[in-house]
Amino acid sequence: MLKFKTFCRSAYVLLYVITLAFISISPKTITTHINGNGIADAHGSRVLLLLAPLLYSIVAELVIHATKRRRIQAGLRDVNFILASEYRWIGALIVIFVVFVIMMWIQIN
Numbered sequence: 001m002l003k004f005k006t007f008c009r010s011a012y013v014l015l016y017v018i019t020l021a022f023i024s025i026s027p028k029t030i031t032t033h034i035n036g037n038g039i040a041d042a043h044g045s046r047v048l049l050l051l052a053p054l055l056y057s058i059v060a061e062l063v064i065h066a067t068k069r070r071r072i073q074a075g076l077r078d079v080n081f082i083l084a085s086e087y088r089w090i091g092a093l094i095v096i097f098v099v100f101v102i103m104m105w106i107q108i109n
Helices: 002-025 046-074 084-108
Strands: 029-034 040-045
Touching: 002 046, 002 084, 029 046, 029 084, 040 046, 046 084
Parallel strands: none
Antiparallel strands: 029 040
């Protein structure tokens, strides 16, 4: 369980670091919404970039909680490796991570 929690938490720390780097290179106002035609129709402060890692942190902590409950129910709390069901969550978190980084990159450009 420790390896899984370490992965999840280090991923959102890395996302915060990437976000701070994006904030430092972004203009004062960024695109906050792009319509169906690909045209920016809403703008906001660059601090709004912090919403992505905040949401990711919440999702990651919910995933940690759900996997911890599943391990306790299965009697596998002290097993020191990542279970097969947890790899599915890791895959989902990686996809969300990549989507958030791409989304932030599009917002600042």
